Amino acid sequence: xxxxxxxxxxxxxxxxxxxxxxxxxxxxxxxxxxxxxxxxxxxxxxxxxxxxxxxxxxxxxxxxxxxxxxxxxxxxxxxxxxxxxxxxxxxxxxxxxxxxxxxxxxxxxxxxxxxxxxxxxxxxxxxxxxxxxxxxxxxxxxxxxxxxxxxxxxxxxxxxxxxxxxxxxxxxxxxxxxxxxxxxxxxxxxxxxxxxxxxxxxxxxxxxxxxxxxxxxxxxxxxxxxxxxxxxxxxxxxxxxxxxxxxxxxxxxxxxxxxxxxxxxxxxxxxxxxxxxxxxxxxxxxxxxxxxxxxxxxxxxxxxxxxxxxxxxxxxxxxxxxxxxxxxxxxxxxxxxxxxxxxxxxxxxxxxxxxxxxxxxxxxxxxxxxxxxxxxxxxxxxxxxxxxxxxxxxxxxxxxxxxxxxxxxxxxxxxxxxxxxxxxxxxxxxx
Amino acid sequence: xxxxxxxxxxxxxxxxxxxxxxxxxxxxxxxxxxxxxxxxxxxxxxxxxxxxxxxxxxxxxxxxxxxxxxxxxxxxxxxxxxxxxxxxxxxxxxxxxxxxxxxxxxxxxxxxxxxxxxxxxxxxxxxxxxxxxxxxxxxxxxxxxxxxxxxxxxxxxxxxxxxxxxxxxxxxxxxxxxxxxxxxxxxxxxxxxxxxxxxxxxxxxxxxxxxxxxxxxxxxxxxxxxxxxxxxxxxxxxxxxxxxxxxxxxxxxxxxxxxxxxxxxxxxxxxxxxxxxxxxxxxxxxxxxxxxxxxxxxxxxxxxxxxxxxxxxxxxxxxxxxxxxxxxxxxxxxxxxxxxxxxxxxxxxxxxxxxxxxxxxxxxxxxxxxxxxxxxxxxxxxxxxxxxxxxxxxxxxxxxxxxxxxxxxxxxxxxxxxxxxxxxxxxxxxxxxxxxxxxxxxxxxxxxxxxxxxxxxx
Numbered sequence: 005x006x007x008x009x010x011x012x013x014x015x016x017x018x019x020x021x022x023x024x025x026x027x028x029x030x031x032x033x034x035x036x037x038x039x040x041x042x043x044x045x046x047x048x049x050x051x052x053x054x055x056x057x058x059x060x061x062x063x064x065x066x067x068x069x070x071x072x073x074x075x076x077x078x079x080x081x082x083x084x085x086x087x088x089x090x091x092x093x094x095x096x097x098x099x100x101x102x103x104x105x106x107x108x109x110x111x112x113x114x115x116x117x118x119x120x121x122x123x124x125x126x127x128x129x130x131x132x133x134x135x136x137x138x139x140x141x142x143x144x145x146x147x148x149x150x151x152x153x154x155x156x157x158x159x160x161x162x163x164x165x166x167x168x169x170x171x172x173x174x175x176x177x178x179x180x181x182x183x184x185x186x187x188x189x190x191x192x193x194x195x196x197x198x199x200x201x202x203x204x205x206x207x208x209x210x211x212x213x214x215x216x217x218x219x220x221x222x223x224x225x226x227x228x229x230x231x232x233x234x235x236x237x238x239x240x241x242x243x244x245x246x247x248x249x250x251x252x253x254x255x256x257x258x259x260x261x262x263x264x265x266x267x268x269x270x271x272x273x274x275x276x277x278x279x280x281x282x283x284x285x286x287x288x289x290x291x292x293x294x295x296x297x298x299x300x301x302x303x304x305x306x307x308x309x310x311x312x313x314x315x316x317x318x319x320x321x322x323x324x325x326x327x328x329x330x331x332x333x334x335x336x337x338x339x340x341x342x343x344x345x346x347x348x349x350x351x352x353x354x355x356x357x358x359x360x361x362x363x364x365x366x367x368x369x370x371x372x373x374x375x376x377x378x379x380x381x382x383x384x385x386x387x388x389x390x391x392x393x394x395x396x397x398x399x400x401x402x403x404x405x406x407x408x409x410x411x412x413x414x415x416x417x418x419x420x421x422x423x424x425x426x427x428x429x430x431x432x433x434x435x
Numbered sequence: 436x437x438x439x440x441x442x443x444x445x446x447x448x449x450x451x452x453x454x455x456x457x458x459x460x461x462x463x464x465x466x467x468x469x470x471x472x473x474x475x476x477x478x479x480x481x482x483x484x485x486x487x488x489x490x491x492x493x494x495x496x497x498x499x500x501x502x503x504x505x506x507x508x509x510x511x512x513x514x515x516x517x518x519x520x521x522x523x524x525x526x527x528x529x530x531x532x533x534x535x536x537x538x539x540x541x542x543x544x545x546x547x548x549x550x551x552x553x554x555x556x557x558x559x560x561x562x563x564x565x566x567x568x569x570x571x572x573x574x575x576x577x578x579x580x581x582x583x584x585x586x587x588x589x590x591x592x593x594x595x596x597x598x599x600x601x602x603x604x605x606x607x608x609x610x611x612x613x614x615x616x617x618x619x620x621x622x623x624x625x626x627x628x629x630x631x632x633x634x635x636x637x638x639x640x641x642x643x644x645x646x647x648x649x650x651x652x653x654x655x656x657x658x659x660x661x662x663x664x665x666x667x668x669x670x671x672x673x674x675x676x677x678x679x680x681x682x683x684x685x686x687x688x689x690x691x692x693x694x695x696x697x698x699x700x701x702x703x704x705x706x707x708x709x710x711x712x713x714x715x716x717x718x719x720x721x722x723x724x725x726x727x728x729x730x731x732x733x734x735x736x737x738x739x740x741x742x743x744x745x746x747x748x749x750x751x752x753x754x755x756x757x758x759x760x761x762x763x764x765x766x767x768x769x770x771x772x773x774x775x776x777x778x779x780x781x782x783x784x785x786x787x788x789x790x791x792x793x794x795x796x797x798x799x800x801x802x803x804x805x806x807x808x809x810x811x812x813x814x815x816x817x818x819x820x821x822x823x824x825x826x827x828x829x830x831x832x833x834x835x836x837x838x839x840x841x842x843x844x845x846x847x848x849x850x851x852x853x854x855x856x857x858x859x860x861x862x863x864x865x866x867x868x869x870x871x872x873x874x875x876x877x878x879x880x881x882x883x884x885x886x887x888x889x890x891x892x893x
Contacts, residue, residue: 035690066501393891
């Protein structure tokens with residue numbers, strides 16, 4: 005990397021070099037049996053240059069040819085920008101739990117075996133697929149203005165999928181957890197959620213009416229958040245396509261709704277003090293008590309909009325930076341989940357959905373299949389709702405919230421959310 | 436490359452490996468995108484990597500890597516070999532195919548590697564300008580384009596030695612219309628494997644994309660309910676991919692006794708005029724290939740014939756386990772992943788009706804057009820249209836938006852009432868399964884008519 009930075013400097017070209025290296029191990033259990041053990045080593049480098057206020061970009065996986073990178077970056081320098089690279093930042097960030105780092109393949113297979121045995125001992129007629137992966141990654145960003153930052157991370161992901169078939173009725177329950185510290189791994193909690201879903205699905209039921217209150221579990225909250233996550237991106241703002249662009253400072257959502265993006269959250273998988281462009285990150289207040297707050301930017305997008313960068317330029321793989329989020333956190337409410345459930349005559353709890361994001365996300369409209377949902381009457385679960393569609397508009401839903409639970413859960417290490425209750429949505433069921 | 440291959444075979448022989456594979460993949464990608472009038476991305480990327488997969492007595496050891504040299508291959512082989520031996524349990528066997536040596540090059544009429552960046556950019560900006568200038572209500576646009584040339588080397592311990600080269604273009608044109616607070620969008624997928632000409636001359640499609648985005652602004656949201664629907668070929672292709680295609684992937688079925696009972700060969704799933712096919716040998720589609728990623732020669736497979744389940748898609752492992760013929764459907768999106776059972780080009784065969792005949796006796800129904808995407812959980816599935824039209828007394832009437840349909844595999848296929856004669860394939864599709872997305876697949880169908888389909892709505 006250093007030679008390449010030197011070369012850029014001798015040619016008086018500004019630019020940054022981004023590289024990733026990673027190793028991972030994945031053990032996969034299929035139909036209750038250990039099926040494969042997988043490991044991976046990867047490395048790659050991306051070069052971005054600025055020539056006459058134009059961006060050029062080239063990247064390589066598995067090969068490192070500085071001449072090729074520089075030549076292609078020059079050849080692609082077409083994108084006009086006003087961005088300035090950050091300068092003089094040197095951070096070495098290590099989020100490393102040695103207990104997790106040292107965990108061996110044998111321990112992972114044993115963990116998987118234990119999970120399956122526990123599930124089968126209570127539910128011998130189900131089929132379990134379990135995937136456990138350990139991921140170690142190192143990210144490096146250097147530029148010609150004295151940025152030199154590295155980030156090292158190790159994480160463990162445990163995914164459990166349980167399938168139960170009765171007649172032609174199929175039930176699939178998915179639970180997943182990602183941790184950065186081994187001590188935070190709570191397998192019993194995952195299993196108890198699976199047991200709860202299995203127990204609650206014994207009967208298939210239908211809501212008595214088509215408009216009813218709905219609780220979104222933390223896992224299901226994404227269907228409401230996706231439109232906001234998109235609308236608050238600097239890219240959508242730049243296109244003039246954000247429904248929130250002229251709502252900043254206005255109370256657009258329910259006052260119970262507060263959403264931040266928190267790169268400093270220690271439990272979040274994406275905790276970092278600098279983004280993938282070397283800009284220091286900071287907490288963003290996206291929605292504060294219903295009032296629309298900040299948008300998020302990478303350097304280039306911020307420059308086009310004439311805004312201050314806010315440390316949210318992230319890269320997928322070795323792609324160019326674009327506006328991205330880290331750890332989304334929604335403020336809890338003041339009621340227990342069970343009190344929310346028992347305060348309605350009949351209420352639907354949605355946990356898994358199909359078709360999320362397949363539609364016009366910008367408008368906030370959603371229409372999804374209830375893949376896993378439960379009906380409660382007077383606070384007691386009466387069964388599973390299936391072959392049904394749930395539809396609504398995310399902006400309207402978050403504009404009128406009946407309640408948020410005190411309990412919160414981490415989803416995929418990137419969203420910390422309570423259960424959210426919307427007073428009325430439409431469910432269409434089969435005949 | 437030759438010495439790497441020899442080393443792999445020598446190591447396999449030394450260890451007495453029953454079955455092992457080495458894949459190496461080189462690719463070069465050019466990406467161009469526009470967002471509104473701004474050029475958003477222009478970049479080039481190059482990649483080289485590989486993997487080794489070894490079958491142990493009870494399971495698979497797999498290693499993927501970027502570093503490819505004499506020393507590293509030795510280490511990776513050792514890793515994959517020892518991983519395969521860490522697995523204990525039931526004996527695992529696979530189907531064998533025998534030796535093949537081949538080099539497959541899918542010819543491109545206009546090789547995109549020879550087209551200057553400037554020219555690619557110019558063509559895309561023409562489409563962009565058409566959309567941006569269509570109407571003041573067009574708020575913005577998005578164009579994504581990428582071309583990828585890849586060369587895949589595959590060898591295994593039974594003497595398969597195949598090199599496959601292909602160029603693949605994938606992308607989309609998006610128009611975004613805005614009026615007051617309402618934002619609507621419409622897209623048109625572009626792509627293909629036959630060369631750069633597949634994305635030339637799409638000026639009318641760009642115009643139509645912008646026109647539809649504007650029209651959707653004044654279309655009402657569909658009212659939820661159960662409808663008789665007619666699906667256009669694009670949506671019907673996605674429908675059959677989701678409704679039945681995934682369930683015919685044997686890896687969902689082979690280890691699941693109860694599902695095997697439900698999916699037994701000879702069982703009726705649809706009316707007797709329904710034929711469903713998966714065919715990687717269909718020429719010129721994005722899901723086409725000659726050998727799959729286990730080195731098996733691709734072939735056409737009937738999934739449903741005359742309404743009856745007659746076949747399913749297999750890998751070496753699932754074919755052996757189920758005692759059915761291997762089909763050549765084990766695919767991986769790239770060298771980072773193990774091959775798993777996937778579709779290729781999946782379609783419904785055409786029948787006799789014209790489109791007009793199909794809708795003529797529908798009193799009140801929905802004509803659903805274009806595809807946003809779909810998802811399945813095997814039993815239930817969803818698929819979303821880009822636009823819908825009310826069918827009233829056999830005539831196409833008003834436009835409606837946000838049309839998302841759902842169905843149940845044991846019910847919905849039986850409810851197919853008619854299949855037209857106008858089979859068409861879509862090129863743009865990317866399929867996701869087991870964390871591997873997007874895999875190039877194509878879907879095809881004539882117009883089809885289905886009764887009692889649940890559509891979500893407020």
